[in-house]
Amino acid sequence: SQQGEEDPQALSIQEGENATMNCSYKTSINNLQWYRQNSGRGLVHLILIRSNEREKHSGRLRVTLDTSKKSSSLLITASRAADTASYFCATGGSTGANSKLTFGKGITLSVRP
Amino acid sequence: DTAVSQTPKYLVTQMGNDKSIKCEQNLGHDTMYWYKQDSKKFLKIMFSYNNKELIINETVPNRFSPKSPDKAHLNLHINSLELGDSAVYFCASSSRGVLQETQYFGPGTRLLVL
Numbered sequence: 001s002q003q004g005e006e007d008p009q010a011l012s013i014q015e016g017e018n019a020t021m022n023c024s025y026k027t028s029i030n031n032l033q034w035y036r037q038n039s040g041r042g043l044v045h046l047i048l049i050r051s052n053e054r055e056k057h058s059g060r061l062r063v064t065l066d067t068s069k070k071s072s073s074l075l076i077t078a079s080r081a082a083d084t085a086s087y088f089c090a091t092g093g094s095t096g097a098n099s100k101l102t103f104g105k106g107i108t109l110s111v112r113p
Numbered sequence: 114d115t116a117v118s119q120t121p122k123y124l125v126t127q128m129g130n131d132k133s134i135k136c137e138q139n140l141g142h143d144t145m146y147w148y149k150q151d152s153k154k155f156l157k158i159m160f161s162y163n164n165k166e167l168i169i170n171e172t173v174p175n176r177f178s179p180k181s182p183d184k185a186h187l188n189l190h191i192n193s194l195e196l197g198d199s200a201v202y203f204c205a206s207s208s209r210g211v212l213q214e215t216q217y218f219g220p221g222t223r224l225l226v227l
Contacts, residue, residue, distance in 0.1 A: 031214060042117070042203055042218035043156070075139060092214050100146075100169055101216060103156040 006089055012110040015091050019076040021107045024069075031092040032065055033101065034074045038085045045095030046074075046087075081113045116140050117219035119204050124210060125225045126194055133190045134222045136204030144168075145187035146216065147179060149205040156203070162187055196227045 007022045023032070033048045035043040049056045049072065051067045056063045062075040076083055086108050090101040117138045126132055138145065146169075147159040161169035162181040176192045187204060204219040 027127075033215065035218075037154075040221075042220045043205075043216075045215045045217070048215060088156065098162060099214065100158055103215070106154045106156075 006087070006107045008107060009105070010110070012112065013079055015079060015081055015111055015113050017079055019079050019083070019109055019111070021074045021076075021087055021109070022045045023072045023074070023104055025072075025089075026070065027091075027093065029067075029091045029093060030099070032063075032072050032073075033090045033092065034061075034063060035088045035090060036085045037088065037106070044089065044093045076109075079109075079111045081111050083109060084111045085109060090096075117204055117206055117217050119202075119219040119220060119222050122220065123223050125227065128194055128196060130194050131190070131192045132224070134193060134202055134204075134224075136187045136189070136219055137185075138185055138204075138206040138217070138219075139205055140208075140217060142206040142208045142217070143184055144207050144209050145181065145184075146205040146207075147187065147189050148205060150201040150203060150221070151213055152200070160187075160189075168212055180181075194224075196226050199224055199226045 001022050005024050013019050034046045034050045035048055037043045047058045047063050049063050060077045065072045086106040088106045090103045092101050120135045130142045131163050132197050139210045144163045150156045159173045167226045178190045181187045201221045203221050205216040207216045
């Protein structure tokens, strides 16, 4: 069954604005990851946050994780037209050989120049 | 120096045909995956191999058969193609160390069954 669900489904903002995307999940997790997919391309890993972490930064990206609410948010600051893409959250249930990621349906972000 | 590569990039074929998609990674990873992304962009795992051994096999029809000749390659063979098989198929790889669950994706194979 699908684990992560992103919100909103689509987001359109002006260049320079911040973009906030949310992800909720249902079962306990080991880690949560965010990926970006440009049109017609494969997914690219952005950031991973573990279940014992609350916040993580990478460049213009900030990810938070609230395990009590089973939710995460991805903030992209000072957005650029090149940030236009689909963004997916993925939850990892365990480590080890049979661990797998379960992806949400994705959020389509459009950044207007 | 592509990390995860797939061939072909596009595949258009008739219903009932058999086709194969190939995947290779040069990252030295020990785990490889096949995902299917439908027209609504929903990405679902199909198979996972660790050191050439099948470890994840989701509820995928028997018409789909993965094969891993070595750690760097994972191929997907599809028999008797159906219209519903039309999708984008992504290969991915990762290292199964305790702290390394990040997956690296190939560019995808766009399959259209007519």
